[in-house]
Amino acid sequence: MTPISYFLVLSALLFAIGVLGVLIRRNVIVMLMSIELMLNAVNLAFIALGRQVGSIDGQVIVFFVITVAAAEAAVGLGIVIAVFRNRATVNADELNLLRW
Amino acid sequence: MSLGLFFFLAVLAALSALGVIAQRNPVHCLLALAVNLLDIGVMFVGLGAVTVGFLQIIIYVGAIMVLFLFVIWLLNLQAEGFSGYLGLKLFGAIGAAALAAEFATLFLHTSRISTPGASALTQGTITTLGRHLFSDYLVAFEITSLLLLAAVVGAIGLARRPPLSAGLSAAAGSDLATAESPRQMSRSMSVSAEQQTTTPRAGSA
Amino acid sequence: MLIELVIGAIKAIVIVLLVLGLSGVLLWFERKGAALIQDRIGANRAAVFGWGRRLGLPNLGLVNTLLADPLKLFTKEDFVPDGADHFLHGLAPFLALFPILIAFAVVPVGDTLRVAQRNVNLQAAHVDVAALYLLAVIGIGVYGLALGGWASNNRWSLLGGIRASAQMISYELALGLAFLAVVVTYGTLDLQEICRLQGGVWFGWLPRWGILVQPVSFLLLLTAGMAESKRVPFDVPEAESELVAGYFTEYSGGKQAVFMITDFAEVVLVAVLVTLFFFGGWQVPWLYADGFHFPGPHGVFLPLPNYVVAILQIVAFWLKTVFFCCFQILVRWTLPRFRYDQLMQFGWKGLLPVGVLNLILTAFVVVIAGAHY
Numbered sequence: 001m002t003p004i005s006y007f008l009v010l011s012a013l014l015f016a017i018g019v020l021g022v023l024i025r026r027n028v029i030v031m032l033m034s035i036e037l038m039l040n041a042v043n044l045a046f047i048a049l050g051r052q053v054g055s056i057d058g059q060v061i062v063f064f065v066i067t068v069a070a071a072e073a074a075v076g077l078g079i080v081i082a083v084f085r086n087r088a089t090v091n092a093d094e095l096n097l098l099r100w
Numbered sequence: 101m102s103l104g105l106f107f108f109l110a111v112l113a114a115l116s117a118l119g120v121i122a123q124r125n126p127v128h129c130l131l132a133l134a135v136n137l138l139d140i141g142v143m144f145v146g147l148g149a150v151t152v153g154f155l156q157i158i159i160y161v162g163a164i165m166v167l168f169l170f171v172i173w174l175l176n177l178q179a180e181g182f183s184g185y186l187g188l189k190l191f192g193a194i195g196a197a198a199l200a201a202e203f204a205t206l207f208l209h210t211s212r213i214s215t216p217g218a219s220a221l222t223q224g225t226i227t228t229l230g231r232h233l234f235s236d237y238l239v240a241f242e243i244t245s246l247l248l249l250a251a252v253v254g255a256i257g258l259a260r261r262p263p264l265s266a267g268l269s270a271a272a273g274s275d276l277a278t279a280e281s282p283r284q285m286s287r288s289m290s291v292s293a294e295q296q297t298t299t300p301r302a303g304s305a
Numbered sequence: 306m307l308i309e310l311v312i313g314a315i316k317a318i319v320i321v322l323l324v325l326g327l328s329g330v331l332l333w334f335e336r337k338g339a340a341l342i343q344d345r346i347g348a349n350r351a352a353v354f355g356w357g358r359r360l361g362l363p364n365l366g367l368v369n370t371l372l373a374d375p376l377k378l379f380t381k382e383d384f385v386p387d388g389a390d391h392f393l394h395g396l397a398p399f400l401a402l403f404p405i406l407i408a409f410a411v412v413p414v415g416d417t418l419r420v421a422q423r424n425v426n427l428q429a430a431h432v433d434v435a436a437l438y439l440l441a442v443i444g445i446g447v448y449g450l451a452l453g454g455w456a457s458n459n460r461w462s463l464l465g466g467i468r469a470s471a472q473m474i475s476y477e478l479a480l481g482l483a484f485l486a487v488v489v490t491y492g493t494l495d496l497q498e499i500c501r502l503q504g505g506v507w508f509g510w511l512p513r514w515g516i517l518v519q520p521v522s523f524l525l526l527l528t529a530g531m532a533e534s535k536r537v538p539f540d541v542p543e544a545e546s547e548l549v550a551g552y553f554t555e556y557s558g559g560k561q562a563v564f565m566i567t568d569f570a571e572v573v574l575v576a577v578l579v580t581l582f583f584f585g586g587w588q589v590p591w592l593y594a595d596g597f598h599f600p601g602p603h604g605v606f607l608p609l610p611n612y613v614v615a616i617l618q619i620v621a622f623w624l625k626t627v628f629f630c631c632f633q634i635l636v637r638w639t640l641p642r643f644r645y646d647q648l649m650q651f652g653w654k655g656l657l658p659v660g661v662l663n664l665i666l667t668a669f670v671v672v673i674a675g676a677h678y
Contacts, residue, residue: 002106005208007147011108012203014117016196021121023192027180029172032117036164040140043156048151056232059152063145063233064175066152066159067244071251073164074236077171078258084175085261128453131393134448141441154437162444162477165472169451173467226434226494 007048014041028083028090032076039069105146113139125179126172146151153225308423323623326568327630329371335569335634342638370568381558386458387436389555393456398556398563401449404442405570411435412577413497415587415618416594418564419611427587427615430495436484436494439578443480443533447473449567450542450552455561457555465551468645469542472532475652476539482660486522486667487515487582500586504593510600512590515583521663523583525656527629530575532652534568536633538640539649576629584625587618 014037021034043062050058084090119132135159144153191302233241340346385394415427432438447470454466491499505513516523532539544550553564580586591598596609609617643651 002169003101005134006106008207009204010113012207013200015203016200017117017121019192019199020192020196022196024189025121027126027177029126029168029175029177029259030121030129033129033168036133036177037117037120040137044143047144047152051147051149054260059229060232060237062149062152063155063229064237064240066242066265067248068155068288070164071247072282073167074251074255075258077167078134078255080171081174081259085208090175090177093265124548127393127452131448131452138445150434151437154434154441157441158437158444162441162447162473166447166474169465169470173455173463226437 004048004052008045011041011045011048014038014044026090026092028080028095029077031075031092032080035076036069036073039065106143109139109143110145113143126177127169130165130168130172133168134161137161137165151229312425313429316427316514317410320414321406324406324570324573325566327573327623327627328566329375331569331572331634332374332565332631333371333556334631335637338631338634339638342635361478378562378565379559383558383560384555386555388458388642390456390458393452394555395560397449397453397456398553398560398567399449400452401446402563402567402570403622404446404449405567405574408439408442408574409577411438411496412581413500413586414622415615416497416501416645417611418615426497427619431497432495434494435496436488440477440481440484443473443574444477446571453556453564454552457552457586459555461548461550462552462554465542465548465554468548469535469552471574472535472539472648473541476487476529476532476650476656478621479525479652479656479660480533481662483522483526483529484582484656486519486525486660486664487663489667490515490518492671494591496581496586500588503585504588506591510591512585512588513635514585514588519583519663519667522667523579523661525660526582527579529652529656530578531633531636532648534571534575534633536568536572537637538643540642541645542654544642570629572633573626575633576626578594579629589621592617624668 018034018036018038018041021037022031025031025034043065046058046062046065048058050056080090083095087095089095113136116132116136120129120136123129123132141153141156141161144150144156180291363577385391407535410430411428411432413426413428417456418425418427450469450473451466454462454469457463487499488494491502493499493502499515503512503514507513511517535542542548543553548554553561556564591600592609592614594611594614596614597605599605599607
């Protein structure tokens with residue numbers, strides 16, 4: 001059996017990679033993908049810990065996280081399309097209209 | 101889950117996650133993410149969360165990722181060139197490494213904090229999950245449906261092409277016209293990546 | 306432990322070979338069937354030096370075509386267009402075929418077979434949530450087509466890929482709803498269990514097959530399944546009058562053969578699903594574990610040993626499957642193609658509401674009846 005901490009370390013690694021992706025990539029769609037990566041890392045931690053404490057609540061929360069991720073992806077991509085229609089770019093650095 | 105299987109899946113997950121953030125072509129990034137999600141789904145199944153694992157594959161890999169693919173195609177995104185801001189990348193790398201190190205040290209101690217619980221293999225079955233979902237979490241479940249409805253309406257409202265008779269300004273009109281060209285799905289490879297991503301646009305709605 | 310592994314490997318290999326073989330036969334059958342319906346002779350050019358005819362044998366079109374088609378395809382040049390994504394172009398056909406093949410892992414082709422004091426479940430992998438598994442692998446199948454279209458660097462291919470993935474995503478909902486209605490009726494996601502529950506008779510003679518319980522769901526599954534496998538009348542992704550050949554325009558040789566095999570494996574998968582959910586799967590009418598119990602005033606009983614029962618079940622399963630494969634091919638050469646907007650409207654405004662209503666109705670009946678099937 002694999003110790004539970006291995007799963008958690010993997011989850012931490014994936015989360016950090018997701019953070020890194022959001023920070024270094026300027027393509028809004030890839031940034032959204034990195035956010036999905038982070039959500040997934042958290043899901044993995046939930047499932048692993050839920051198994052550790054013998055409770056199903058972790059799985060239920062993952063279920064909700066997946067649902068929220070679906071909603072987030074739909075709205076996020078809708079925003080990307082709307083922005084692209086007005087600015088013809090998905091580069092986050094060029095979307096600087098609100099910058100002081 | 102046996103240790104060998106775990107390491108196989110873990111290495112695959114880490115590599116595909118790096119693939120998401122390191123590749124230039126958004127479609128390749130998306131494929132790496134799909135592999136990663138599939139991998140995590142298999143890991144869920146291995147951890148006893150069979151139903152959630154399959155749901156993850158159906159919803160994430162089968163639906164959300166395809167939505168991303170559509171949007172990438174709709175916007176006709178090509179491979180990106182290297183963009184500047186090295187400082188931010190360096191800062192990001194250091195910050196993420198620090199975060200990973202912190203989490204890892206934290207999590208490595210969890211096995212000492214909590215004792216291994218009695219993990220029944222039946223806990224991941226759809227019966228158990230459904231029973232909890234429709235009793236303890238009923239309100240949350242119903243609110244989720246509202247959330248999804250709001251997301252559907254919001255996504256359609258955001259992505260819908262505004263009617264042209266709505267009195268758009270001339271500038272926005274011309275932008276609309278340019279934004280329409282990717283709809284023809286013209287993947288002209290002659291357009292250089294730099295031109296695609298770094299041409300400053302004076303778009304003002 | 307080792308013997309379990311061997312048994313599992315044998316079951317897996319057998320079912321994959323069966324499906325691939327059946328796909329090859331269907332390829333021939335489709336050409337011959339098309340010829341029959343269009344009043345021409347059809348595939349008859351593959352005779353080896355006319356040997357068969359010289360020896361006075363009937364034209365062995367089946368064998369010849371089965372040999373000649375793959376031989377021709379696999380010896381052709383494997384062409385990759387300029388500017389294509391080489392890696393994805395090569396990966397895409399297998400990405401399309403693989404999910405369809407692994408879907409058959411959970412298909413039960415028979416009940417239990419007793420071999421040397423060992424009960425062998427005639428199902429390659431026993432998965433509790435097999436229906437979810439099927440939906441998951443069918444969902445993954447989108448990627449092969451979408452990426453094949455994208456990686457070819459061809460507008461027709463890209464349009465075909467987009468159409469294919471949009472169509473599959475849309476009709477997956479109807480497919481899922483058809484699955485759900487069946488699952489709610491039988492109260493289990495386990496395909497073997499669903500098959501077992503379809504055993505027995507009503508009124509002393511009528512087999513308790515799912516079609517009598519869920520007729521709407523049957524129509525939904527068949528329609529959505531045919532749309533999933535991109536067959537006429539739902540073949541807009543590869544509509545030759547508009548898109549040359551759709552997502553596999555730029556494919557040749559072996560890779561194109563893999564795409565073709567995928568098409569026919571999908572036909573087999575749809576037929577298998579219809580058989581499993583609505584026509585009793587491996588159930589033979591009035592056949593029980595100990596033999597035939599024929600209905601009638603005198604109730605004849607014909608005892609049979611276990612292996613005969615198992616063989617009868619396997620044969621019945623594949624006969625039903627072949628019947629529905631042939632039915633799909635018949636439909637292909639009978640109906641004209643939908644227009645793209647008609648296809649989407651049919652999926653979203655036709656099948657989806659019907660599926661939801663059917664599911665709600667099923668749930669009401671199940672709740673009122675107080676228990677599952």
